Amino acid sequence: MEWSRERRLANVLSLLFCGVLAGVVLAAVAFPVVGATGWTAKSASDSFRNLPTEIRIPPLPAASTLLAGDGRTVLATFFEENRRSVPLKDVAPVMRQAMVAAEDLRFYEHHGVDAKGILRALVRNQASGEVTQGASTLTQQYVRSVLKYSATNENQLRAATEETAARKLREIRYAVALEEGLSKNQILENYLNITYFGNGGYGIHTASWVYFGKKPSQLTLPEAAMIAGLAQDPTRYNPVENKRYGTRPALERRSYVLRQMVKMKYLTPAQADAAEKAPLTLNPQSNVQGCQYSRVSFGFFCGWFVDWWKANPSFGLAKAERLAALKRGGYRIVSSIDVRMQKAAQKQVDRGPSAYSRFATGIVMAQPGTGRVLAMAINRKYGITKNPGGKTYPYTENPLLSGSTVSPGYQAGSTFKMFTMLAALQRGIPLSHTLYAPRQFVSQYVGGCRFGRYYCPRNASGSMTGAHTMSSGFGESANTYFIQLQQETSVKAAVAAAQSAGVVFRGSKDLQNIKWAKKSDQAWGSFTLGTAQVTPLDMANAYATVAARGKYCRPTPVRSITDQGGRLLPVGNPSCRRAFSPQVADAASDAARCPVGDSTLSGVSCTHPGGGATATSVGGAIDRPIAGKTGTTDNNNAGWFVGYTPNLAAASFIANPDKYYDTVPNSQLPIQIVRETFETALRAMPVKQFVPAPRRLSWGTMLVVPDVKGETTDGAIYRLRAAGFNVSINYQAEDSDQPAGRVSRTEPPAGSYISKGSSIRINVSNGKKSPRDPRIEQLCKLEPKLPICAIKPGEPGFPAAPGRP
Structure with a gap:
């Protein structure tokens, strides 16, 4: 005192x-x-x-620090x-x-x-x-x-x-x-x-x-x-x-x-x-700032962080003001990056094409339920260093993993079937929904092929031909199944599902197609086969939405942001919304177990007879519940795999960023990258189970397929529709013991239990009895009780003579 x-x-x-x-x-x-x-x-x-006696002491311009998720590892600094x-x-x-x-x-x-x-x-x-x-x-x-x-x-x-x-x-x-x-x-x-x-x-x-x-x-x-x-x-x-x-x-x-x-x-x-x-023992340190000087493997994540910051109105009215705030505000930013996962991801990426390859390959990992990005790795070097020979690699600042209007991404192939499936499930179509998937299908969409003006895609393999459930169509990646499913749900609904899940469409052509699809049911038939350009960040986060039981969280590069005064800013918190009901997401995850070689929890078939899953090595290597989807484009111009567990999602790709019609050397590489990164990343994470889907979305209402063999096509159509099914006709007549023009058989066959609303394919007889393979004929004379001997001409599995259907 x-x-x-x-x-x-x-x-x-x-x-x-x-x-x-x-x-x-x-x-x-x-x-x-x-x-x-x-x-x-x-x-x-x-x-x-x-003169006034009070002086206003402003906050001093201070450097902001971007840290890894551990709160210790400095990734980059920003300052004026x-x-x-x-x-x-x-x-x-x-x-x-x-x-x-x-x-x-x-x-x-x-x-x-x-x-x-x-x-x-x-x-x-x-x-x-x-x-x-x-x-x-x-x-x-x-x-x-x-x-x-x-x-x-x-x-x-x-x-x-x-x-x-x-x-x-x-x-x-x-x-x-x-x-x-x-x-x-x-x-x-x-x-x-x-x-x-x-x-x-x-x-x-x-x-x-x-x-x-x-x-x-x-x-x-x-x-x-x-x-x-x-x-x-x-x-x-x-x-x-x-x-x-x-x-x-x-x-x-x-x-x-x-x-x-x-x-x-x-x-x-x-x-x-x-x-x-005493000598002047100087130890000068570099005084540099920005993502170009970030730790080597974090450059592209850092670049995305800056883009995220500049797009966030919480930091100012305009991008320039927001960037100035970052460089003057003295923020302590704890990022979402998990150093251990980033190291594992980069190690696997580096085993693929080098930074000097024209093909880029990378992976993004996201946390379901928060949107936090845990890893971003790519075979490129972040920076503005001049590239040899006028090339665009190995150095670049283009957001190859996160996207922009300049770099909108890559065609993602069949990974987009997830969004058609979500749209169908939202309409109440169950996983057991059965459709016959021919080798090639003439669709209702505009896009010429040898059948005329309509789009007519093919399956990658003849082994996929046959009656599929939604689960088996997803597990085997049957294109012609999903084109038909898309016709039932509409491209508009599939696009909406993709956007709800978190996909951002940046390509000008894609944006035009979206407008077209809103006006016409004949537009953009190839959507479900993944012809849109998207980024690994989009796909990792979209599948993370499914993993989080339908909760979409905006992708974020931060865990927390603290200002100079030590105040924790709410902008660092996750921003989430409900995209799909938990039941719809659970059903989609159940089907997504099929591509990796697991079985569905519901018991709906994952493959059809003679078919196989597309990424069985993933389920074989990861000893916990896992799901995912492969994706390749026409002529292997890009390869993808998106995998997820209930608590981790990852998307990997390989493509040429500068030329979208360039065949990649190994379209299966993304499967390997995700699989081996997951083996390391998941070790420190608890095992979580997927939630079983409700019966109505797994099986729907199950009905028996009537026996219409020998009936006229009109009569068969009437009976099948009256029984609760849709009908398609194979107009290419086949050998059968039925009179010409009559129904020779149905796919699925009579007596099968399938869900209401499924489509039954009618096959028509040409009146010619298909002879049995002579070798089988001889065998059946010796052993008439063999199961194969009971199969009649025209039925699935009939051992026809060589050269006969």
Whole structure:
């Protein structure tokens, strides 16, 4: 209490002293030829009394740091001024002492203004006829820096830095007021954090780093004395960048600071001599910022983070304002990247084509239920380094994993069948929904082929031909099944499902097709076969939506964002919404177990007779519930695999980013990348089970297929429709024991149990009985009870003679 009264009294006396001194002395200190300025003692005193006493201390521009998810690994920094404020307790005592000794010997004695210093400066300035000493205290210097950083226009900046008596008066007035509200240590802390020490060292934390590669708490006496000496003229005394005189000016200035420290009794003469003889052991550190200088394997993730930040209105109204906030705001950003998963992903990617290959391959891993991206790896180098021979690789800043209008992605092939399946399930069509998938199908969509003006896709293999459930069609990737399913649901509904799941369409042609599909049921038939351009980020997050039981979460590169004041910003939280019902997502996941070689929980078949799954190595290697889907485009121009468990999703691809019609060397590589990355990534994650789908979405209403063999086609169609089925006809007549023009058989066969609304294929007889293979005929004479002998002509599995259907 006594100290507080003494300090207030001292401040009052200082204020009175300054008011008097302002009119008589100050103008002479700043401008010896005071008459020429038109100033008088009275006008200076009046101006001083009329000045405001409160100074607004703005937050300092500070570097933002992007960290990995562990909160320790630095991925990149962003700054205009590389500064990180630190509390005084984290600054070595010798550094604090050296700073005071270098700039203000009576710092702990005066109350913002040093009267002795002003009088001394007056005498010397008048003697020399010019300004040789300014008599600014450390507090006044801090005030000057604050005014400079507070300036919002050129006039304010000029007023804060120009050599005028008005500026001096303002500094003195604010300095006195400042010392009423802040302790000496608070002022010293602020001064150390705001001062520029050269070489890109804004504030004591960065200065310690760029000169000596250490924290300010670790500075030795010779190091502290050198840094303190830089404050007066950071260009002249800079020992790293002074090309003309080298380190000599810094050493001379260091000696001066050490002698001043002796004056203040911080050091003995012997200690100062020893420090003065110490070599200048510089350890300069790079002072770079941005994603180009990110840790090697994190560059593309860092680039996506910046794009995410610039697109986020939480950080400003326009992109330029948001980027400025990142570079000035001093944010501590803990990213979503899992260092262990990133390392595993990059290792697998690096086993494929090199960075110097024209083919890009990569993987993105996302967390279902949060949208956090855990890994982003690619066989490219992030940066603007010039590529050899005018090529676009290995160096690039294009968002090859996250996408843009310039880099919209790659055709994803059959991975898009997931969205047609989701659209069908939303309409209540169950997984047991049965359709006959021919080798080639003439669809309702526009797009010419040898059958005329209609789009007529083929299956990749003849072994896929036959009656499929939705699960088996997905497991074997039967194109002609999914084209028919898309006709039942509409392209418009499949596109909507993809967008709900999180797919972003950026390609101009795709956007045109979306508009077309909204107007016509004959538009964009190839959608379900994955002819749209998408990115691994899109696909990983879309399948993560299914893994999260239909909860879509916007993909995010962050776990948390903290501002300079330590406030946790809500923008770092997941942003989620309901995209599909949990039951629809569960049913889709059940079918997605089929491609990896697992069985459905519901018991709906994963393959049809003679067919096989497309990625069985995944289910064989991962000893936990897993799902996924392969994808290849025509002529193997791109290869994909998207895999997921209930708590991790990943999408991998291989393609030529510059030429979409270029056959990739190994379209199966993405399966390997996801499989082997998962083997490492999942070890530290708990085993989670998929949730069984409800019966209505697994089986629907099961009905028996009537026996219409031998009936006319019209009669058969009537009976089958009346029984609750749709009907298709194979107009290519086949050998059968039925009269010509009559139904020879159905697929599925009579007596089968399939879901209501499924399609029954009618086959028509040509009236020619198909002879049995003579070898089988002979066998059946010897063993008539063999099952094969009971199969009649026209029925599935009938052993026809060679060359006969």
